[in-house]
Every structure is written in C-alpha cells, then in structure tokens.
Amino acid sequence: MGRVGRPWDARPGNTEIADTPRVRTRVRTLEYDRPVDFQSTLFGASAAAALGFDAVERHELSAGAWVDVARGWLPEADQVFSTMVEEVPWRAERRRMYDRVVDVPRLVYTYMIGEDLPHPALTAAREALSDHYLPELGEPFRTAGCCYYRDGRDSVAWHGDTIGRGSTDDTMVAIVSVGDPRRLALRPRDRVDGSGSLSFEMGHGDLLVMGGSCQRTWEHAVPKVASAGPRLSVQFRPLNVF
Numbered sequence: 001m002g003r004v005g006r007p008w009d010a011r012p013g014n015t016e017i018a019d020t021p022r023v024r025t026r027v028r029t030l031e032y033d034r035p036v037d038f039q040s041t042l043f044g045a046s047a048a049a050a051l052g053f054d055a056v057e058r059h060e061l062s063a064g065a066w067v068d069v070a071r072g073w074l075p076e077a078d079q080v081f082s083t084m085v086e087e088v089p090w091r092a093e094r095r096r097m098y099d100r101v102v103d104v105p106r107l108v109y110t111y112m113i114g115e116d117l118p119h120p121a122l123t124a125a126r127e128a129l130s131d132h133y134l135p136e137l138g139e140p141f142r143t144a145g146c147c148y149y150r151d152g153r154d155s156v157a158w159h160g161d162t163i164g165r166g167s168t169d170d171t172m173v174a175i176v177s178v179g180d181p182r183r184l185a186l187r188p189r190d191r192v193d194g195s196g197s198l199s200f201e202m203g204h205g206d207l208l209v210m211g212g213s214c215q216r217t218w219e220h221a222v223p224k225v226a227s228a229g230p231r232l233s234v235q236f237r238p239l240n241v242f
C-alpha cells in the first residue's frame with residue numbers, strides 16, 4: 001500500500017474489487033469524490049483506554065497463528081479519527097486485473113520509518129506495542145499503513161501480509177481501528193472448503209494483533225457490507241513486513 005504494491009488487489013478470484021466503478025480516480029491521486037459523513041458523536045465516548053495490555057485476549061488459531069484483541073484500547077480515538085481524515089495524504093490507487101484497471105476499494109497511505117504519525121496517540125500506541133511485544137517479536141513496530149474505508153463498499157480482499165518476511169518468518173501486524181465497526185475475517189490457508197473461518201468485529205479504538213505464523217498460514221479480509229459509515233485502520237508492522 002502507499003509506496004508498496006499490494007498485489008492481492010489484482011489477484012484472480014478477488015471478487016471484492018470486481019464491482020467498484022463508482023469512484024473516479026487516477027493512480028496516486030489525492031482526489032476522491034465520495035462524500036465523508038463522519039460525525040464523531042456517532043461513535044460515542046471511547047472507553048477509558050490507556051494503551052494497557054491487561055485486558056488483551058489471546059485467541060490461538062491453528063498452525064502457530066494467534067490473534068490478540070483489546071477493546072477500547074486507543075486513547076483519544078475520536079480525535080485520531082478526525083485528524084487522520086484531514087491530515088493523512090490519502091491516495092486512491094488503481095490496479096490492473098486481467099485486461100482491466102480497477103479502483104482499489106479503499107484509500108491508503110503508509111508512514112515509513114522516520115515519518116511522523118499524524119496524531120500523538122498513534123505514536124504512543126506504536127511505542128506501547130513495541131514495548132509490550134518486544135520479548136515475543138524481538139524487534140519494534142516501524143511502519144504504519146493506513147486504510148480508509150469510506151463506506152460499506154470499501155474492503156480488503158483475502159490476503160496475508162506476505163510481502164517481505166511475512167512469507168517465511170513468524171511476525172506480527174498490529175491493527176488499530178477507529179470509526180464505524182467492521183469485521184476482520186480470517187481463514188486458514190490449508191482448508192479448501194472454507195472451514196475454520198472466524199471473524200472479529202473491530203470497533204472504535206479497538207486493537208487487534210495478528211501474530212505467530214498468521215500471515216503465511218492464514219488469510220485475512222475486511223469484507224464489504226451493505227451499509228457502514230467511515231472506518232480507518234492503522235497497521236503497525238516491523239521492518240520489511242508488508
């Protein structure tokens with residue numbers, strides 16, 4: 001995403017993006033023409049979050065994959081949402097699929113190493129995640145990929161974050177979510193019948209960390225839904241994991 005290609009958007013069978021003719025975009029344009037109807041009051045006050053890890057629930061998946069979930073984890077989630085909407089240099093991208101070029105159904109931007117994050121709560125979140133997971137991960141979280149799902153038509157198709165070390169090594173991708181709740185769906189790669197799938201609703205201020213072998217043994221997606229307001233996610237990743 002951002003400066004790094006996200007090839008699953010153009011992978012055959014990714015029907016998530018087959019029906020997205022509604023946004024006029026150019027590659028790497030900053031323009032998009034869908035109205036944003038965010039009202040912070042819609043989301044209510046976030047829980048008294050303090051970047052703590054006492055309430056984290058670990059869900060062991062198969063094949064050495066796991067998911068940690070903490071609800072209402074991010075402080076100042078309302079402000080993070082509005083600051084990100086306004087200040088992230090969002091990009092609408094397009095991908096080739098067969099003989100067509102299609103819109104990537106979300107806006108994206110990746111903060112690389114050395115780039116300031118748009119809100120101090122996100123900087124604090126990255127530091128808290130790096131400290132907490134250091135014994136297990138062995139390195140800090142370095143980059144911050146951002147996604148903007150403008151409504152229920154925006155989505156991410158099934159994929160693992162397997163560009164770089166995620167295809168060979170255990171690693172972690174920590175996702176913070178603000179705005180309307182959306183479902184993060186997960187399915188094991190080794191079952192062709194789709195059994196074993198599960199999903200977690202990611203609400204305003206929630207944290208979800210995919211760890212262990214999750215990127216190479218499982219896939220994840222944010223499916224389209226009939227109706228949803230805007231939702232933003234920040235994916236913190238270590239060096240050379242995309």
Ligand SMILES: O=C(O)CCC(=O)C(=O)O
Nearest residue numbers: 147156161175184222233
């Ligand atoms: O928005 C999310 O929660 C997931 C995004 C994602 O999987 C990705 O960008 O690789």
Ligand SMILES: [Fe+2]
Nearest residue numbers: 159160161220
């Ligand atoms: Fe991903």
